[in-house]
Amino acid sequence: MSGFIAELRKNKILFLMIAPVLVFFVVFSYFPMVGVYYAFTNYNFDGGLFGSPFVGMQNFKFLYESGALFSLTKNTVLYNLAFIFIGNLLQIVCAIFLSELTGKWFKKTTQSIMFLPFFISFVLVGAFVFNLFNTETGVINALLKQLGMHTYDFYMNTEPWKYIIVFFNVWKGLGYGTVIYLAAIMSISDEYHEAAKIDGANIFHRIRYITIPMLVPTFILLILLSLGGILKGQFDLFYQIIGSNGMLYETTDIIDTYVYRSLAVNFDIGMGTAAGLYQSFFGFVLIMSVNWIIKKTREDYALF
């Protein structure tokens, strides 16, 4: 303890500067964690958080009893993996293209256009999707009709939705991720490239042997950060695109939408918290184990 006090004395300005951040996390992240206890109670307003009767694991029952938990977890994880990997790869590719472009005006314009979808709300994305794919007035089917081809009933078939959802999510996040990678590329010193040029490396060599290896730490960091939320589905995305369309749930149902449907009619604080706890707990386990593996293999890249 004395070591800590000495440390505090020595660097008090530094500690003072970090204090707001610590307070922020304590108040908004650690303090609300007490609410996890809701998951184990039968909530009533007389008792409040600690006075309501304790019911053990009963609130978790609705998740596994119907047998849906496995396929839901699978869907959620697979969708998120697709989002993370396809998203990040495309972002890297775009960032490299942009960094190699020389025309400043074209570069800036492209970047802005790519960034725009990030600001569009999922409600609008949902409207886009409906107007593109619905059978009667949708753009795609109208086009097929004009060309004299058979129309395709998107809302009756589960197959295309996997790709549609992944596409729209990647499209929406592309500009944002590209900027992060672009920043990483900009921080690579020009000396490497110049030295490589003198040694006779062409542009592909330079990308392959300089840019990409230098991006790996950023890549791993972003992957690690997103892995923690791998069991948290993007509720907005799925809910706005699929909505209450039961026919498509087979391939598009994730934990969040399932929980929403189960509890929207019969709201229950305990069961809602239970589902959230399940997601957070597995996210925690996952990020710990992945970090552990990375630490074993390439220690420099580990988060902590």
Add this chain to the structure above:
Amino acid sequence: MKQGLTKMLSVFLMVSFMTGILAACGGGSGDDAATKAAAPKTESGKPDISKKVELNWYLVGDADKDSPQVIEKWNQMLAKDLNTTVKLNFMTWNDWQTKYNLLFASGEKIDMVFASSWSDFFKLSKQGAFLDLKDLLPTYAPETWKTVPEQDWKDVTVQGKILAVPSTYPEYTPDGIVYRDDWRQELNLPEIKDLDTMEQYYEGVKNGKKITPINGKAWNEVNTLFHYYNDFKNIGGDSGIIVAKSYDTPRDVVAYPFTDEFVTFVKRMKTWADKGFWTSSTLASQQEAGDFIKAGTGAAYWRNAPGASGFIMDVKKTNPNIKLAYFPFTHFHNYVVPNLGINNGMAIPKSAANPERSLMVLEKLRNDPEYYNLMTYGIKGRNYDFTEDGSIVSPAPGQDPAKVKGYGIASWGWRNIKNEHPAKDRWEGEAKLIEEFKAISKPDIFAPILMDYQPVKSQLAAVNQVFQQYGQPLMMGLVPDVDAAIETYRNKLKTAGVDTVLDYVTKQVATYADEKGLK
């Protein structure tokens, strides 16, 4: 450095956890304080209003454009009469359900909130969300206490406690469809009287006008039709797929997907869907069928009876050339039940800081025409005006209708028949319809059944989700093979535990029926 950091982190964790526990305990004791006995009265027997208070009220629905002015005026009146001001909050229609439920758990001090059977009044009552008003009412709202009918007080009495002030506005709100009567006559189709004539109408307008009859989302049009056509009755609010089989056999509780009626109905709906009465993307659509009627590309719209007359008047204003008619689903079985008193009402949450003053404000609002008119109809001479016979014209004559609209918020919580004014322009069919309903009215025996799903909540949650995933597409006829889909639906329901829920509801209904001496 590293060791010091670890230690510091653990200290922070400890501190945060302790504060958490302390804060939660603090919250608990605050609740007790709110249930304290009524405030002392002054010697004259009048409630003491010497202390100035600000009340915190919540309503469902959106505010009106003119709400700020109306509320300001209201607060001036309240400050003068009751030494009180009210902060009136609105929960928008988009997300009121989530907000409403969280409101009671948030710990915010709320003095009055809209309450109703369709916003979980009974469930929240069981969970202890509302304050018992029994002792407060005679003192702080004497006129309300005297004028609200005995039966309405009974409706809001849960475990011996009066937990809300119901609105006093007897009303019938059965479901039905609004349809294009001008097209029906033009195409020589029979008047809609039953399911067959309804089908003829849909088919006629589909072929004759080349439009989708129920355009946009058609779920309500079909689901309510299903319930009324088969006389399946919801038990204690929306009971999902568990229903009483008919009005005359309240004890006969079934899960309707397992009935023959369901099979017959969904087979018919499959033919309707195949004929294109609604679109195949109807479940994904966010557009109301009524908007398509106004656009000339739709021919039917689900409304309850008062909603229908409102919609018909609305269309008359926007599209004078469209002629609409209404087919109430009560025609299938020729009876109708009146609404419960607590179909709309106001309640005081346990967290209230000033329940007494809040009741006094409600008393004024319900009974004083000046207050009532202001908060219900807006500003006189602007949003509305009275004709000689007491009907309402809105907006007031002389105002530019493009700029000033009639005033409208969800004021139903304090609605009082005594102070209501009929609109000057109303749908001519409305009075006839109400006469018709009065003649075939039967008491509502299903809505007051207090359902507490606590013991079966995990099964119920699973059943609700199966209903959405498999039941809704089936009901809309959007499955390739109906028989196979019914089979899957039933199996999934069994796995979800529908039998447990059914047993439980059956027992609850039987207990209720014994108590009330029903067949």
